[in-house]
Amino acid sequence: MMIKNADIVIIGGGVIGCSIAYNLAKLGAEDIVLLEKNTLASGSTGRCGAGIRQQFGTEMNCILARESIKIFENLSEELDYEIELNQGGYLILAYTEREVNQFKKNVALQQSLGIDSRFITVKEAKEIVPPLNTEGVLAATFCPTDGHADPFKTNFAYAEAAKRLGVKIYTFTEVKEIETKNNRIVAVNTDKGKIFTSIVVNAAGGYSGVIGKMAGLDLPVYSQRHQILITEPVDPLFRPMLMSFSHNFYCQQTPHGSIIMGFGDPNEPKGYDMGSSWQFAREMAQKITAVVPLLKEVSMVRQWAGLYNVSPDAQPILGEHPKMSGFYMAIGFSGHGFMLAPVTSKLIAELILTGRTSLSIEDKLDVGRFERGELILEPSVV
Amino acid sequence: MKDEVIICRCEDITWGDIRKALEKGYTTLDEIKRITRAGMGRCQGKTCQRIILNEIARFCRKKIDELPISTFRPPTKPVKLGTLAGDNDDQKC
Structure with missing residues (x-):
């Protein structure tokens, strides 16, 4: 039987929704309900590239990622579920002078924030990833505490810990309608019944705009397909995530041995298509076999796609909507939701329960920043 | 069935792994796949998915046709990245 009343209704059973549920309950909130139209981790979390990096180009993204890593490092213990964190670093390759200059700025910023990234030579990059073809590479940056975790396990770990806290x-419960009155949330209608609540948390990932519309709000986000593929498991070849913004790819071997890789198509239309294309598989294979030639002999076993939920500055939108009391958002992660989930869920929980956050993001990542014109564009996105 | 019986040969997943997921309340093929990795290996579930569906049906006391199945994803069989990368013959086909 569907519950009739709740203090807080979270929409979305991905890592964002489940981690928010956990953090709210951990801070003492009660009567929390989470709604997911499919299975847990069926959307962007279960489709993501699983990387966790701190090497960003804006101060805010760097701070969020740094704090997220700190939580990730103890998360298996905290949630009593092995999430397979593997800190093999991120090696980001610079192929143009413009990138070299940007990366020097990025590393200076990251170091000033206590992130252990460094600017390295081509020779050092080759030592870190011996099978790397360094042709055209001018320099690189490396951060050894970046890495990878299992998104499914992290998602289920948060969900199960949240359940233990009530x-x-x-x-398989789909939100159909959000009832509001005088700019306040009144209830959420689902295909299984109605739940009265005064607080809704939009954690719907690729569908966050759809949920916004249900509350009569036009949210400044759009969704876009990003494709990805994975190979058969092979012996360990390299530990870090390999990444390039100008050559547009990321590629990492998971602890399990399979190699996961993807890139963002600049011509990809906005929308909800999650189909797989042959063109993607071919272009991905061409990109990656040029950078790591020995991967020519490794077979792809599966390809799929998921949705990025993109915000105007590629930083998440966190907080209550100024035009709708009780409508909270954790959206617009722009491809970085998994890696930022541990910290942003904590901040949103603090914000809902106390009106303040421990990192003082409430007037920096709120949706109002775009109208105030405080746009600081993240330069480092694949 | 004994817990040690291997259900997914590609990923070495046993009946015990699957039974534990079922008992935790994860009763769809997608959930079991995500929690255990069963069906995510080289054969992409061609061998084990029917066995797992059977066991889900038995556990949930449902008919197999009532159960949702996973999305079948390309490619049909593993393809070397070198082969994929060398394919430039779009125009000819």
Whole structure:
């Protein structure tokens, strides 16, 4: 039987929604309900590239990622579920003078914030990833504490910990309508019944704009397909995530041995298409076999796609909507939701329960920043 | 069935792994796949998915046709990245 009343209704059973549920319950909130139209991790979390990096180009993204890594490092213990964190670093390759200059700025910023990234030579890059073809590479940056974790396990770990703290999770339950009155949330209608609540948390990832519309709000985000593929498991070849912005790819071997890789198509239309294309598989294979030639002999076993939920500055939108009391958002992660989930979920929980956050993001990552014109564009996105 | 019986040969997943997921309340093929990795290996579930579906049906006391199945994703069989990369013959086909 569907519950009739809740203090807080979270929409979305990905890592964002489940981690928010956990952090709210951990801070003492009660009567929390999480709604997911499919299974947990069926959307962007279960489709993501699983990387965790601190090497960003804006101060805010760097701070969020740094704090997220700190939580990730103890998360298996905290949630009593092995999430397979593997800190093999991120090696980001510079192929143009413009990138070299940007990376020097990025590293200076990261170091000033206590992130252990460094600017390295081509020779050092080759030592870190011996199978790397360094042709055209001018320099690189490396941060050894960046890495990878299992998105499914992280998602289920948060969900199960949330359940132990009393959160009610309903899967295969789709939100159809959000009832409001005088700019306040009144209830959430689902295909299984109505729940009265005064607080809704939009953690719907690729569908966050759709949920916004249900509350009569036009949210400044759009969704876009990003494709990805994975190979058969092979012996360990390299530890870090390999990444390039100008050559547009990322590629990492997971602890399990399979190699996961993707790139962002600049011509990809906005929308909700999650199909796989042959063109992607071919272009990805061409990109990666040029950079790591020995991967020619490794076979792709699966390809799929997921949605980025993109905000105007490629930083998340966190907080209550100024035009709708009780409508909170954790959206617009722009491809970085998994890696930022541990910290942003904590901040959103603090914000909902106390009106303040420990990192003082409430007037920096709120949706109002775009109208105030405080746009600081993240330069380092694949 | 004994817990040690291997259900997914590609990923070495046993009946015990799957039984534990079912008992935790994860009763769809997608959830079991995500929690255990069963069906995510070289054969992409061609061998084990029917066995797992059977066991889900038995566990949930449902018919197999009532159960949602996973999305089948390309490619049909593993393809070397070198082969994929060398394919430039779009125009000819």
